[in-house]
Amino acid sequence: MEELLDIYKTISKKEVTIWFEAAKVSDFPKNGGACIKYKDKQIAVFNFERKNTWYACQNVCPHKMEMVLSRGMIGDQNGIPKVACPMHKKTFSLDNGKNLDGDLSPIATYPVKIENSIVYIGFAE
Numbered sequence: 704m705e706e707l708l709d710i711y712k713t714i715s716k717k718e719v720t721i722w723f724e725a726a727k728v729s730d731f732p733k734n735g736g737a738c739i740k741y742k743d744k745q746i747a748v749f750n751f752e753r754k755n756t757w758y759a760c761q762n763v764c765p766h767k768m769e770m771v772l773s774r775g776m777i778g779d780q781n782g783i784p785k786v787a788c789p790m791h792k793k794t795f796s797l798d799n800g801k802n803l804d805g806d807l808s809p810i811a812t813y814p815v816k817i818e819n820s821i822v823y824i825g826f827a828e
């Protein structure tokens with residue numbers, strides 16, 4: 704179980720060494736998420752159109768290790784963009800990964816950039 708989480712580490716924009724071409728903007732639902740794969744990682748990518756911002760995080764929920772966060776509802780909690788896990792509704796900040804309604808481990812978050820209608824996710828390796 705622990706190893707599953709070990710492969711996910713938050714990457715800040717300045718740490719990025721590779722921008723992975725994930726998919727076209729039009730492949731993602733508006734105000735929703737989709738899962739992409741990068742090597743052994745499943746990454747949830749969210750098009751938060753209401754805020755005109757994109758977010759990416761690990762797809763695995765640290766509650767029961769389910770690969771489900773890309774199917775979570777996104778929203779806003781006092782200005783903090785968040786995703787609610789579809790299983791038991793635990794919520795996580797999409798800014799820094801913090802569990803907003805409990806003391807679960809934070810989720811790893813990744814930078815996203817859009818260029819020429821293509822979505823790129825930043826990794827460091």
Ligand code: FES
Pocket residue numbers: 764765766767768769788789790791792793
């Ligand atoms: S598996 Fe995500 S809240 Fe339980």
